[in-house]
Amino acid sequence: MFRIAIKDLKLFVAEKRSMILTFIVPIPLITLFSLAFGGMGKSSDVRKLPLVVCDEDHSISTKRLVQQLDSLPQLRLFHTSLDTANDLVQKGKEDAALVFHKGFADSLEEGKNLPIELRYDKAKEVQMGMLMAVLSGNLMHLVGTKSLERKAIVRFDQQNPGMDSAMKKGVHQMIASNFGGGTSTGKSEAILTSTALSAQAEVSPGLIQAVAGTAVMMLLFSVAGLGASLLQEKEEGTLKKLLFSPLTPGNILFGKMISANIVAMTQLLIMFLFSWLAFGLDIKQNIPGLILMIIATAFACSGFGIMLASFVKTRAQVQGLTTLIVLTMSAIGGSMMPTFVMPIWMQHMAVFSVNYWSIQGFYDIYWRLKPISDPDFLMRVGMLFLIGLVLNTIAIFMFRRNILKIA
Amino acid sequence: MIKVENLVKKYGETTALDGISFEIKEGKFFGLLGPNGAGKTTTISILSTILRPDSGTVRIAGFDLQKDPDQCKRNIGVVTQEIALYNKLSAFDNLMFWGGIYDVPKAELKTRISEILSLFGLTERQHDKIEAYSGGMKRRINIASAMLHRPKVLFMDEPTVGVDPQSRNLIFEVLEKLHKEGITIVYTTHYMEEAERFCDQIGIIDKGKIIAEGTLAELKKSGGIKESIAVTFNEISEEVAKKIGTFLDGEFKFTGNTLHYYSNQIKSDLGKLIVLCNDQGADISNIEIQKVNLETIFLSLTGKQLRD
Incomplete structure (x- = not known):
C-alpha cells in the first residue's frame, strides 16, 4: 500500500x-x-460598494445612522437629494439609493415601522445581493435594536396607562437593558464597535x-x-x-x-x-x-x-x-x-x-x-x-x- | 508443479475453456500454442490468478488456486505481452517497485537487480527513464521485473513480440538460463522456431480444448504427418504427369505445376524422384523438402496457421 x-x-x-x-x-x-x-491586502483596501444616501428627515438620528454607515469598510456613500438619486439609479449610473423618508426619527422613537427605502437598478441584481448582504447586517443592527426597544416600551405604556412615572421609568430601563444597550446613543455606538466591526478586523x-x-x-x-x-x-x-x-x-x-x-x-x-x-x-x-x-x-x-x-x-x-x-x-x-x-x-x-x-x-x-x-x-x-x-x-x-x- | 483439471470458463454463451486438463512437471518448459481465440489467454489469466474459472481445479506449486491464491501469486511471475512498466521512472526504480511489492528485502532486492541488469546487459542504462529505452530494452526490463522475487513458475505471454534481434538473443539466453536453473516456464508464442527450440512439452489448444499434448517428437508421431518433397516444373503436360504418377508407389498429389510426394524415407526417395522426372522429360525448376515441424502439425491439427 x-x-x-x-x-x-x-x-x-x-x-x-x-x-x-x-x-x-x-x-x-x-x-x-x-x-x-x-x-x-487588508480590509481597508477592499473595493467599496457605492451607495447613494438621501436624508429627507434631516434628524439627528438619521445623521448619526448615515455617519455610522459611512464608517463601514464595505460602503462608499454619496449624499444627494431624492430627485437626483432617482435619476442616477434610473439611468444606471448608480446601483442603489438608500432613502430616509421624513418622520424617520419620530417613527424610531415611537417604535413604529421605519420609513426607510432602498431604491435600486433592477439590472444590477448581483451587486444588489452584495449590497443587501452588507446593509441587512449592519443597518438592522444599527436601527433594529433601537426600533424594537421603542416598540416594546410603547406597547408596555399602552397596556399600563395607570402606572406611576417612577415605576414606568424603572420598567423602561429594564426593557432597554434587555435589548443590550439602554437609551443613550453612546451605548448604541458601542454595540456597533464591539460586534459589527470585530469580525472584519484584519x-x-x-x-x-x-x-x-x-x-x-x-x-x-x-x-x-x-x-x-x-x-x-x-x-x-x-x-x-x-x-x-x-x-x-x-x-x-x-x-x-x-x-x-x-x-x-x-x-x-x-x-x-x-x-x-x-x-x-x-x-x-x-x-x-x-x-x-x-x-x-x-x-x-x-x-x-x-x-x-x-x-x-x-x-x-x-x-x-x-x-x-x-x-x-x-x-x-x-x-x-x-x-x-x-x-x-x-x-x-x-x-x-x-x-x-x-x-x-x-x-x-x-x-x-x-x-x-x-x-x-x-x-x-x-x-x-x-x-x-x-x-x-x-x-x-x-x-x-x-x-x-x-x- | 502445475496441475489443471477440467477447467471451464464461459463468457455468456461462448465457452472459452471447455474442461481442459494438463499437468506440467517441475522445471519443464511448456509451450501453450493455439490460434487466436483458442483459449490461451483465458488459460494464462486463470493460472495467473486474475480470472476466476467457472469450474475445475488448479494447483500451482502445491497450492490450490481457489483456496490459497496469495501463496500461488507468490510462486508465480508473469511476463505480459504488453510492456507493463512506468515510463516516467528509471529502470532501477521500476525494478525496485516491482520487486518490492513481493516483499523482497531491500538489500537483497538491490543485489538481485544488479545481477539481473547485468544478465540483460542494461547495467549502464539502469538510471535512465524507461521512456528513453528502445522497445527491445523495455521488453528486457519487463521480463526482469517478473523474475525479481524468484518465482517457481514463470508465465510468459509472447515475450519476444516486436523485439530487435539483439534483445531477442539476450532474452533467449535468459530463457535458457532459467530453464537450466529448473524454473517451470509456461510459454505462449506465435514463433514456431522459439517453441521448437525451447519447449520440452507442448500443448495445442483450440476452441477451448487441449487437442494435443506432449514432446515435439510425440506430437510428430501422433499427428501421422509424413515429410514431403515438392517438385515444381517449369511446364508439365497432363500426359507426363500421369506417366510420373504410374511410377510412384507412395502418396502424391499435383497442385498446378507442383508435385507433392509424401514419404517416410525422404533422403533415399529424393534421388529416385529426380531421375524419374528427368526420364519422363519434365523440366524441373525447383525442389523443396518439406519436413514435419510444429507448423505442419499445428496446421494439420487445427486447420489454421499458427499466426492466424
Missing part, C-alpha cells in the same frame, strides 16, 4: 506537467480572483473567498487527475501486473488514496503560503484550524477523484466528467462567486458540494475568527470528512466490484 503511494508520488514528481498544473497554475488564478473580489473577505474558492476548485481538478492515474495503469497494463502480485485491490486503492491525499494537502498548503506571502493572509493566526481544514478538504476532494476513477472506463471520460462536475460544484459551492449573491435555491444546493463546506470553514478561520473548538467550525470539518468517507467508500466498493473487468 505504501509502496504504491511512494511510487505514485515519484511518478507525480517525474511528470512535470502534473506538477505545473497542480502547484503553479492555481497561483495566477488565485491572484486573478483576489483582484476580482477586491481581496488584495482581513478582506474577498481574499478568503478568492484563496479558498480557487484552491478548492483547482484541488478538485488535480485530484481528478490523480484518480485518472488508476485508469492510466489500466491502459498501460500495469494495473493487471499489480493484480498478479500479492497486493489486493484494496491495497492498490488505499495506496492511490494516500498519494492523492498527500498531493492534495501539499497543494492547499502551497496555496495558503502563497496567499500569506503575496496578499498578507495571516495564516499563522490559527494554524491548528488551518491544518484541520486542509486535511478535511484534501480527504473530501481526493475521495472525489478516486471515486470518479473507480467507475469511469477511460481517461477521456474522466476529463470530460471532471470538467462538468468540478465546474458545477464550484459554481454552486461558492468557488466562483460568493454564495450570498446566488438565488436561495442555489444556496440550498451548495451544501451538496465540497467547495461550500471548505470555503465556509476557511471563512470560519480567517473571517469569523472562530477557534478550532467552535461547534460550527467542527461541524464543517465533520461534513468534509463525512463527504470524503462516503466518496471513498463508494470508490472501494466500485473498485473491488470492477477490478477484474477494468484490468
